[in-house]
Amino acid sequence: MELRAQIRGFLIENFLFGDTAPLADDQMSLLDNGIMDSVGVMELVAFLEGDLSLGIDDAELVPENLDSVDNLVAFVSRKREASVA
Amino acid sequence: MCGICGAIAVKDNLDVPEGAVERMIGALSHRGPDEYGAWRDERVLLGHARLSIIDLGSGQQPLGSADGRVWVTFNGEIFNYVELREDLRARGHVFRTASDTEVIVAAYREWGADCVERFNGQFAFVLLDRDTGRVMMARDRFGIRPLYYHRHGDVLLFASEVKALAGWPGCRIAVDPAALGEVFTMWVNVPPHTPFKDVLQLPPGHVAVLEPGDDAPSIRRYWHPTFLPAVEDHRHVAVDERDRLAHEVREALADAAEIRLRADVPVGAYLSGGLDSSATAALVRERTGDRLKTFSVGFTDAAYDESVWQRLMADHLGTDHESIRVGDAEIAGAFARVVWHAESPLLRTAPAPLFALSGLVREQDFKVVLTGEGADEVFGGYNILREAKVRAFWARDPESVSRPRLLTRLYPYLKQSPPEFLKRFYGAGLSGAGVDPFFSHRPRWTNTAGIMTFLAADVAEAAAAAATAAEERALAALPADFAGWGPVARAQYVEMTLFMAGYLLSSQGDRMLMGHTVEGRFPFLDHNVAELAGRIPASVKLASLEEKALLKRAVADLLPVEVTRRPKQPYRAPDSSSFFTGYGAELVAEAMSSEALLEAGLFSPDRVAALLRKWQAGKLTGVRDNMAFIGVLSTQLLARQFGPEQERRTHDAALPADAVVWRGNT
Numbered sequence: 001m002e003l004r005a006q007i008r009g010f011l012i013e014n015f016l017f018g019d020t021a022p023l024a025d026d027q028m029s030l031l032d033n034g035i036m037d038s039v040g041v042m043e044l045v046a047f048l049e050g051d052l053s054l055g056i057d058d059a060e061l062v063p064e065n066l067d068s069v070d071n072l073v074a075f076v077s078r079k080r081e082a083s084v085a
Numbered sequence: 086m087c088g089i090c091g092a093i094a095v096k097d098n099l100d101v102p103e104g105a106v107e108r109m110i111g112a113l114s115h116r117g118p119d120e121y122g123a124w125r126d127e128r129v130l131l132g133h134a135r136l137s138i139i140d141l142g143s144g145q146q147p148l149g150s151a152d153g154r155v156w157v158t159f160n161g162e163i164f165n166y167v168e169l170r171e172d173l174r175a176r177g178h179v180f181r182t183a184s185d186t187e188v189i190v191a192a193y194r195e196w197g198a199d200c201v202e203r204f205n206g207q208f209a210f211v212l213l214d215r216d217t218g219r220v221m222m223a224r225d226r227f228g229i230r231p232l233y234y235h236r237h238g239d240v241l242l243f244a245s246e247v248k249a250l251a252g253w254p255g256c257r258i259a260v261d262p263a264a265l266g267e268v269f270t271m272w273v274n275v276p277p278h279t280p281f282k283d284v285l286q287l288p289p290g291h292v293a294v295l296e297p298g299d300d301a302p303s304i305r306r307y308w309h310p311t312f313l314p315a316v317e318d319h320r321h322v323a324v325d326e327r328d329r330l331a332h333e334v335r336e337a338l339a340d341a342a343e344i345r346l347r348a349d350v351p352v353g354a355y356l357s358g359g360l361d362s363s364a365t366a367a368l369v370r371e372r373t374g375d376r377l378k379t380f381s382v383g384f385t386d387a388a389y390d391e392s393v394w395q396r397l398m399a400d401h402l403g404t405d406h407e408s409i410r411v412g413d414a415e416i417a418g419a420f421a422r423v424v425w426h427a428e429s430p431l432l433r434t435a436p437a438p439l440f441a442l443s444g445l446v447r448e449q450d451f452k453v454v455l456t457g458e459g460a461d462e463v464f465g466g467y468n469i470l471r472e473a474k475v476r477a478f479w480a481r482d483p484e485s486v487s488r489p490r491l492l493t494r495l496y497p498y499l500k501q502s503p504p505e506f507l508k509r510f511y512g513a514g515l516s517g518a519g520v521d522p523f524f525s526h527r528p529r530w531t532n533t534a535g536i537m538t539f540l541a542a543d544v545a546e547a548a549a550a551a552a553t554a555a556e557e558r559a560l561a562a563l564p565a566d567f568a569g570w571g572p573v574a575r576a577q578y579v580e581m582t583l584f585m586a587g588y589l590l591s592s593q594g595d596r597m598l599m600g601h602t603v604e605g606r607f608p609f610l611d612h613n614v615a616e617l618a619g620r621i622p623a624s625v626k627l628a629s630l631e632e633k634a635l636l637k638r639a640v641a642d643l644l645p646v647e648v649t650r651r652p653k654q655p656y657r658a659p660d661s662s663s664f665f666t667g668y669g670a671e672l673v674a675e676a677m678s679s680e681a682l683l684e685a686g687l688f689s690p691d692r693v694a695a696l697l698r699k700w701q702a703g704k705l706t707g708v709r710d711n712m713a714f715i716g717v718l719s720t721q722l723l724a725r726q727f728g729p730e731q732e733r734r735t736h737d738a739a740l741p742a743d744a745v746v747w748r749g750n751t
Contacts, residue, residue, distance in 0.1 A: 014704075017695035019538045031509040034535050038502045038510035040705050061503030 007072050010047050019085060026069035041066065054079050087146070087300075088113025088599075089158040090244035091211060092253065093220050095300060097128045099240065104739060105216070108252030110134050111243055111740040115426075116160070121740060122146050124156055124244045124748040127211045129220065131158040132745075136602060138162070138348050138452060147748055151181060154215045155193060159186045159243050161176035161208030161230045161703060162606070164344040169203060193221070198292050202307055205344065205611060209287070211243055220296035226308040227610050228276075228289025228457070228586035231595060234302075241302075244335045244415055245639045246596075247281055247428050251727070251735050254403055258284060258731065260625040260724045262540075266548025267555040269716060270534040271526075273587025275555040277304075280429050281727070288562075289586045309564050310573035310581050311619045318623040319571065328460030330621055331638040334464075334614075338639070341611030343369045345455055352606070353378040353446060354455040356406070357656065358394030360640075360648060361457025361466070361632060365608055367643035369455065370402050372514040378451065379404040382442040385412035386659055401645050409445045411438045416658060417669025424722045426600035427592040431719040432712040433532070434658045436592045443601035452604060458594060459609035462581045463618045464636040464696070465627035466653060468525075470576045473525035474627065476511060477572035478604065479489045489726065494630060509551040518572070522563060523556070525576030526583075539692045573623040660711040665720075685724040688717055 001009075004026070012020055015035050022035055030036040036044060044066060048054045055077065065075040090109040092099060110121050110132045117134035122149040124131045131144040139162070147158040164171065164186035171191060174180065178191040187204075192200035193212055198221050207229035212221045222243065224232050230300045234243040237256045244250050251258045261282040269272045274280055276288035286292055290309055293302035312318070321329070342365055346352050354366040356379045370377055379399055383392035392408065396614045398407035423437045446454055461467045479488035481595055493499045497506055514527040521527060540548050559579075567578065598605045608614065618626065619634065628634035637649045664673045675681065677697060679690040696713055699705050705714060726734065 013695060014699065015690040015700075016538060019689075019692060022538070029509075031506060034514065034531055037532055037535075037707065037709055038506050040709075041503055042501060043704070045709065047315045055354075058503070059750065062505045063509060067509070 003076060004069065004073050006052075007069055007076070010040065010044075010051070011069070014043060014047070023069070026073075029047060029063070029067050031063070031067055048076070086162045087136050087207065088095050089160045089211060089250045091158060091242070092130045092254070093241040093243070093295065094128045095236075095241055095735045096557050098128060098240045099125070101125065101130055102254040105253050106130070106745055107131055107740040107742055108735055108738065109244060110252075110736040110745060112252045112735060112737065113169040114740065115602055116245060118602060120145060120694075121745045122748055123745050124149065126213075126215065126315065127154075128218070130209060130250070131156060131211065131213070133158045134606065136452060138604065139166075139349055140182055140184035141349050143182040144186060145746070145748070146186055148182070148184070148186045149748065150190050150194070151179065155190050155212065157186060157189050157193075157210055157212040157485030159189055159208065160232075161206060161210070161225065161390070162347075162604075163188055163204045163206040163208060164347055164611075165203075165205040167347070167743065174497070175373055179265045194464075198294055198305075199307070200225075201292055202413050205613070207606070207610075209245060220295040220302075222287055222293040222302065224287045224289055224291055225565070226290045226612050227581070227590060227615075228604075229590050229595065229607065229610065231591065232287045233284055234287070236301075247279065247284055247530035247727075248425075248734070248738075250284065251339070251731055252738070255456060258282075258598060258727055260687075260720070260727055262544040264553040265430060265540065265544065265687065265720060266550070266552035268432070268534050268535065269540070269548065270530050270552040271555060271559075271583060272432060272533065273583055274429070274582065275558045276587070278555065278558070280723070287748045288455045289582070306562075310578055310615060311564070311566065312570050312577065313620065314566075314569045315571035315574070318574060320622045320624060321592060322622055324624050327625055327635070327638065330625060331635055333617060334621075334635060334639040337617050338364070338608055339368045339372055339612070340412035341608040341614050342374045342455065345606040345608055346609070348375065348453050350452050351378065351450045352453045352455060353380060353449075353621045355379070355457070356381045356404075357456065357457065358391030358398065358648075359458035359653065359656075360637065360644070360651075361609065363648050364458070364636070364640040364642050365455050365457050366398070366402055366404065367640065368608070371643060377402065377404045378449070378741075379406045380442060380446050380449075380451075381406070381408045382438045382445075383408055383410040384438070384658065385410055389657055389659065391654060394651070396647060398648060401648075406448055407445055409441060410506065411441050411658075413659065413663040413665065413669060414440055414667060416663040417667070417672060420663075420669075420672065421722050423597070424719045425726050426596040427719075427721075428596065428723070429588075429592055430499060430716055430723060431592055432536075432716050434655060434660050434663055434715060435599050437551075437663075439593055439597040440660050443598045443606070445603040446603045452602065453606060455597075455608060457609060458589065458605070458607040459585070459615075460633065460636065462585050463574065463575060463615050464633045465577070465623065466636075467580060468539075468655070469525060469529065469580060470534070470573050470627060471495050471630050472511070473526075473572045473576035474623075474630070476515060476524070477518050479512075480515045483512070483515055483688040491630070500598075522560060522567065522575065523579060526579055527697075533712060534710055535709050536716055537697065539688050539713055539717055541687055541689050544687055555589040573627055587737065595630045599605065661705045661714040673718060676718055681721060681725075685721055685728070687720060687724060694716055 209232035
């Protein structure tokens with residue numbers, strides 16, 4: 001599955017229980033729009049580490065990496081390229 | 086403690102349908118199984134279910150004045166009735182009983198509807214003045230005792246619980262889908278609203294007066310919590326002044342506890358293992374010297390259990406201690422009954438263990454218990470108050486890195502949460518510091534409102550509008566001096582008037598106690614104690630981030646040092662995990678099935694199915710997800726109880742006609 005669709009699918013199933021409306025676009029902040037709370041971040045990390053098999057350092061747990069679909073896609077892509085290189 | 090109900094003809098004469106009295110009073114029989122009484126004239130019907138506590142021999146209700154011109158039906162206690170009776174005697178009033186009920190009648194005659202301002206107690210009553218035709222309804226300052234009303238045609242029905250309103254033949258009560266928006270944001274319905282369509286509650290600290298010819302009662306607030314202006318709240322207070330204040334608090338609390346022992350039956354006490362109930366029990370012990378009977382509830386799940394502390398305190402005070410332990414089976418097994426008694430959607434299972442606890446009290450033949458309820462609100466114990474302080478401090482330097490880190494001292498579990506995300510989450514609404522009256526509660530309300538996503542599409546819009554309207558109502562009800570209060574005082578006010586009144590004293594208080602015919606009494610909610618605390622700077626009550634610093638200083642010598650030093654453990658119960666197996670799983674499968682959801686029409690079956698998938702996968706760990714789960718389950722149960730089951734439940738509760746004693750006009 002395409003990465004973007006996979007990430008959107010997880011967010012919609014896990015945090016929005018199928019409601020696509022709140023995730024109107026891929027730039028919007030997941031936190032500011034109430035899609036994910038501060039503890040929900042841990043569920044997101046579990047998804048990245050589990051379903052996407054990424055290793056994530058604490059230092060990477062910043063909004064620039066995790067707080068929108070676009071940021072997540074870019075972050076995961078960078079991580080994958082780095083692990084291949 | 087008791088249940089009250091009745092009907093008032095707004096126009097013409099009152100026609101009481103056959104069975105109305107037996108059904109209404111019967112629906113309240115858990116509140117008062119000792120005697121059932123009724124009285125009526127051509128316009129007003131008063132009903133009463135009695136739990137005999139004071140003046141066992143002659144305290145029957147409804148009660149009338151000697152000349153039969155003033156009648157009252159009363160639920161609760163006026164603790165200072167002894168002093169009031171002396172005062173009223175000196176003013177020429179004559180008493181025929183030893184009850185506090187008769188004091189209400191005399192006080193009304195002496196002071197009119199303002200009499201409530203002289204009452205120290207927990208009460209809801211409805212009084213008829215036949216000379217003027219005026220009907221007066223009143224509710225205590227904090228809303229410890231409930232009072233609902235509903236207009237049915239030209240009749241105004243009233244009752245201690247909504248289920249009794251449904252006892253009036255032809256009157257159907259229904260869950261209001263829009264009202265879910267209030268609970269699914271603020272945890273409560275903002276008075277006078279309730280979870281039910283066209284059912285209103287008299288707000289705490291209010292009296293209502295219905296004059297003959299009036300179409301609706303006119304309502305007046307007679308009390309609200311008050312605090313110091315912000316400047317004085319931050320004042321530095323020297324140690325000797327702190328000691329003096331601690332002494333004053335100690336005396337006021339001991340007086341409040343002692344006056345709450347007035348009863349003609351034995352009074353017990355709850356021990357939660359925390360500071361507040363320990364202090365209450367210790368003060369009683371100190372004032373009376375009696376061996377006290379104490380009760381507590383523990384959990385089979387160690388993460389929630391405080392048994393060790395309860396035992397420690399019981400041993401320290403040498404009480405005769407009884408305890409029970411609850412687990413998933415007890416929580417899930419009682420949940421439907423808990424909802425039936427609470428009469429509200431719930432976002433937590435926390436009421437269920439308290440229902441089990443009152444069952445233990447009842448088994449031991451006790452009718453009255455003292456508890457520590459209210460201490461966190463009055464003396465600054467809750468995290469939301471500390472959170473308000475930290476966020477207000479942070480708002481003065483929004484770029485600060487260290488200030489938001491103070492939040493991890495309040496919520497140790499947040500240490501696992503990435504700091505940048507923490508900042509974003511609790512930083513939401515930070516610019517509202519000093520401006521947004523609900524600044525303290527904004528993160529909680531915003532987060533809770535996330536569960537609105539489970540509402541059915543055609544309910545969601547009305548629910549969101551109702552939530553907005555509820556906030557506007559709460560805003561309009563703020564007292565004029567609120568604007569001058571500091572962040573902690575504001576948070577205390579909001580917590581007391583909304584969450585405590587609408588949830589803690591109701592779903593976790595009166596309803597769980599009365600569900601097993603037990604009356605709770607709360608020394609921390611004596612208005613003399615609350616008013617004293619309101620005159621003390623927040624800098625003393627909540628010194629730095631130390632919760633209830635002043636209260637600890639006031640009672641330290643009565644308690645084991647382990648209890649006063651112990652970090653506060655919020656009272657919680659396992660939520661969605663309680664329903665994983667056995668009866669709980671069956672209840673969920675049935676009440677949250679697509680068919681059941683479609684029938685009630687309140688929730689989206691697809692969304693709830695996704696919630697159940699996450700739950701079944703064992704991934705429902707977050708606070709919001711658990712609120713959603715319990716919120717949907719409890720609402721489904723409530724909609725059924727007040728929907729298809731309503732007529733049967735009302736019918737089954739009806740008393741035989743000869744069980745009701747009609748009082749005469751003499």
